[in-house]
Amino acid sequence: MSDACQDFRVERRELERFMLAALARAGADAASAEAVSRALVTASRMGTDSHGLRLLPHYVRALQGGRVRGAPRMRFERRLPATGYLDAGDGFGHLAGYTAMDHAATMADEVGVGAVAVGHSSHFGAAGCYALAAAQRGLIGLAVCNSDPFVLLHRGSRPFHGTNPIAFAAPVAGGSPYLLDMATSSIPWNRVQQYGAIGRELPDQVAADAEGEVTRTPAEVAALLPLGGSDFGFKGAGLGGMVEVLSSTLSGMLHGFRLLPMGGPDMTTPRGVGHFFLALRPDAFATGNPFPECLRQYLDDLRAQPGRDGARVMAPGDREWTCQARRDAEGIPLDSANQVAYAELAESLGVRALQPLD
């Protein structure tokens, strides 16, 4: 999202202060509030606005409604030296995510790989947060999650998979981690709403109407197409399926197709979302292979490639780290809708209003 014309900006510590206080007032324990805040601020700093601060009001509603437990009893069982299962106790997906990846990383440190399936969880924000947590420990990280259905199968006419993201991160010598965080649809659902609000046509091959026919008119959209569109959507749908199998089949949870909708109206019933996390220790494969240095060389090669029509070629994560540096310096912007929502949260929860930067 462009930061232009958004003159309400907050410093990240101030945003954290507000989130921690709001979540505590709504019933979250310290660990839950810290995990949610960490994930939302991480996403907002990187410019992943669809999964950043705008979600706080939603999470407060989920807490207040009882869908999400603010003081969950999360239970981790290490099943074998490289695997485990985390029962997230219907708590926040962010706490489940950081906890599960932490266990995966500990196992990877010990035996080279750690894999954790998570059940009885909830929305965890941006998948990239958890892959990144592994990379920040020097590991390769993979994080995936299912959701309620928004996306058609290839040649299907009814939503079946969620936008089922794949996040992959790895450590780079002397730089920020490699970070891929992508939905297996071409666009996220809220892009349809954004385009509708400004009367703009969607790109071709990204969305469909109620009969499954491609449409570019936001008001007609009933579902997203999988990445690849009408011709090659079997690939996006297949990747969404891989995510589904790892997230829900492996954790024994309901498939996304059967999940209650994230948006409600039921905000009382736990949804039983599943996730999957994998951590790999990069020095546990080829001997004498300085992985972070080799990855840096690969990225140097990649960024030196010529672009079409003079465009600059970027690596996964480059956009995010550039945005993070800018927002750390200039503040994180809130659009007018978020300003209103945060003022309402301050009022209803009795939290000191968010203070903008001068």
Place this chain on the structure above:
Amino acid sequence: MSDACQDFRVERRELERFMLAALARAGADAASAEAVSRALVTASRMGTDSHGLRLLPHYVRALQGGRVRGAPRMRFERRLPATGYLDAGDGFGHLAGYTAMDHAATMADEVGVGAVAVGHSSHFGAAGCYALAAAQRGLIGLAVCNSDPFVLLHRGSRPFHGTNPIAFAAPVAGGSPYLLDMATSSIPWNRVQQYGAIGRELPDQVAADAEGEVTRTPAEVAALLPLGGSDFGFKGAGLGGMVEVLSSTLSGMLHGFRLLPMGGPDMTTPRGVGHFFLALRPDAFATGNPFPECLRQYLDDLRAQPGRDGARVMAPGDREWTCQARRDAEGIPLDSANQVAYAELAESLGVRALQPLD
């Protein structure tokens, strides 16, 4: 590929007989010949003709030229309980692939997960073969591989990644495995050649000319676009990058960008291809979770979804298993080019000619 109008068909055992004999005459040891034959016949039975029997003449040339060693000294080192490295000794990628996945599966049986990086390897055919080998042992399997560059980066104008496939397979109660095997470009390179040969336009957003501009004219094509095309190719390129990092960065091999071309003309220098294999034990996560049964239920749900315009919705692998059943019953077809190539192999290697079914 449609099997229509291809009246030269062979029984799979006859095809194996020919491949084993041809590879042995060209210098392959028994293990190498069996692995290559197993992978090619698996792909041809499933209808993955781009990676099936048509590759045999290429592999014979690679053996005779010295690029691939027919009697490689492959060395596996288990580095940690869940990880290992296979030095493939410049042998066939198929032997490396089956060997590495076998080690990964053994580790998964013991500690829940096994991950193996492979270096000093060569082209391994269809990635799905190795994911499938894990699923046939009751495990979830992932196999990826880099290649020499054919595919643009997002907004790039020069090929950088190979078609870098992702294969994922898992066991299904009472049925054939779940099998996703996809390139991270929309189409394979030989599709461009096929369309050119019959004077057909390519689909939109799958290929580009030498300046990186999208073209649908096969004769103008200099590169493939990553899955997602001009607008969303950052996703396909990001997935291709994930494959690259796991295949070459992790194994300490050259990145695909720097690999010698598969097609030659140099058929003497080993290429140093890298692969990565992962096996997960599905009963080592949630307790009491009958994964193959849950996966069957998911696939039942998936196949029951309504299709657009009356189309039937299929799961990953459905097309392949249908084709396999047909070809097991009716034989594997050879088009005229392959008939000529196989006759030439029989002549030059002194192998009894391939006998068609009546």
